[in-house]
């Protein structure tokens with residue numbers, strides 16, 4: 001089962017190493033991991049998407065991560081109301097004749113073309129991982145030359 | 161913020177901070193990257209024990225930490241000094257011993273460039289420390305050191321490494337610096353949740369067959385008095401883990417023995433049959449619960465642990481309590497219940513204890529039985545000595561046959577099972593508790609891993625009695641090969657041995673070799689009556705096995721080699 005776990009950590013060198021070290025040692029499978037600054041300069045947010053066998057395992061992950069001195073707070077946000085986004089850049093084979101059609105395929109996904117070459121274009125799409133998976137499936141027929149995905153980042157929704 | 165004195169360099173500031181922390185002694189070994197630190201040490205202030213190998217320095221610091229409850233402090237140099245220290249750091253992590261270890265590092269400009277004697281200490285020690293630091297600015301030193309001490313000695317204790325580049329230890333401090341710790345994200349839970357304690361007490365009131373499993377957490381939390389009061393007040397028998405031995409006197413009526421692989425039949429049956437298991441400060445290690453699914457099958461499990469990550473890690477827990485052992489027991493004692501009626505249960509355990517004591521072939525007088533040696537030492541020391549072991553059969557016989565009386569009494573490598581631990585840990589234990597008699601029990605194999613530390617005994621006047629139980633083999637390996645590998649004794653029997661008595665003499669220590677079962681007790685009595693370090697090689701049976709035993713993966717009630725008296 002897929003779990004989204006976020007960790008606020010002290011922005012020191014080596015902390016990411018500690019986090020991935022803990023996951024690796026306990027043989028947890030990381031699907032994606034993303035790191036970046038937060039509203040506080042001294043704190044980074046790490047968002048980890050994991051594939052675990054059970055909720056029990058997910059709880060073990062959060063406990064083990066929480067134990068690290070430089071980890072401030074760990075939350076499994078999967079079942080909480082949350083926002084999550086991932087960004088993908090996809091370079092597609094697109095001879096001039098196919099481009100108009102591509103635009104119509106992109107439309108429902110609100111994807112954008114951000115670079116145009118002679119034989120290829122680069123498309124940017126953001127959304128949940130599921131949406132990106134769906135988009136990738138749709139455009140696969142064009143021939144994907146290159147793809148880069150950021151992994152998920154996210155946090156809890158504002159309380160209503 | 162504190163104004164710098166301008167005249168002080170990083171090393172001097174470091175030592176001054178250690179003094180403020182109350183550090184009584186440092187275990188270490190010098191080298192290029194820590195020359196400035198040793199130069200500062202030359203001016204005195206804190207006594208330094210020069211080990212003969214960094215592993216020795218680490219285990220000595222562990223022995224010191226184990227008997228005193230205070231943090232052991234170590235200095236080693238960069239590269240090979242740090243890598244030699246790794247085993248001891250990992251050992252301390254496994255057994256939750258507080259250490260602050262300074263590793264020298266090459267000067268900042270050389271880091272990451274494969275400089276002479278550079279090793280990536282941060283990377284190497286990350287998974288085997290509670291936390292590690294690399295000092296990038298000397299004005300951070302006091303704060304980092306104080307944080308290291310706080311982290312090492314609070315919550316679940318453990319080793320902290322501070323990696324110190326040479327230039328940082330040399331440079332004069334000119335900026336203002338901070339001494340106070342800054343650890344907002346580190347707040348170990350000490351006080352238990354009242355509701356959870358109430359749940360535990362309600363469960364206890366309803367129990368017919370309750371058992372306490374007391375682990376090292378009781379010792380680290382200095383909670384053995386509370387444990388005893390609690391157990392006596394509610395008539396609950398106690399099983400110890402290896403590292404929990406001493407939390408209750410082994411002659412106490414409620415003591416059922418050590419549980420697990422080489423534990424007592426009574427203890428393992430109590431763990432199997434109990435209807436309520438109060439685990440206080442044990443982590444359900446696989447040597448205790450080698451078949452987690454079948455462990456304490458009828459019991460409601462209560463687990464008190466200061467480390468939340470331990471709860472539910474191995475055994476599903478009905479009543480989790482995150483707390484320090486002492487705080488939890490105190491609160492439990494303040495939560496009145498009608499004590500459960502455990503009369504029948506205690507009778508049952510008592511009968512088992514009488515029927516299935518640890519045993520060996522006492523009739524055999526042709527050879528010295530290693531168990532007999534431990535029994536004699538128990539008698540000669542009145543069960544009051546600090547006992548230090550290495551790892552192997554002798555360690556298990558010591559756990560089975562020495563009559564432990566008090567907390568902090570047994571110094572042994574439980575989690576990592578590190579051969580070579582015994583001699584240096586014994587040295588550290590004696591230095592930490594000079595008023596106590598300290599006896600080290602080692603195998604002929606493990607002795608040869610760190611015997612170089614014998615050099616320390618005379619140099620620092622460390623009065624240790626060291627017993628080598630020489631079975632001419634790596635006994636524990638041999639036992640497993642004989643039991644589980646068709647007696648194929650692959651590389652476990654020594655073809656040649658050094659002359660251990662001569663080795664003792666080479667270090668100017670009294671050495672004796674005891675081989676006669678008939679005179680053993682009398683000879684040991686004479687040696688133990690004399691002051692000063694002594695090495696005693698006892699030629700014991702070369703075929704003996706540690707029994708009873710739970711085969712790995714089997715549940716606790718399936719012990720082999722149980723002898724009915």
Ligand SMILES: Cc1ncc(C[n+]2csc(CCOP(=O)(O)OP(=O)(O)O)c2C)c(N)n1
Nearest residue numbers: 552553554577579603604605606634635636
């Ligand atoms: C550093 C290290 N290497 C290997 C082992 C594996 N091992 C466990 S017990 C043992 C045999 C120990 O032999 P000895 O020191 O003679 O003690 P005995 O078992 O005979 O009492 C070995 C090799 C270990 N625990 N530690």
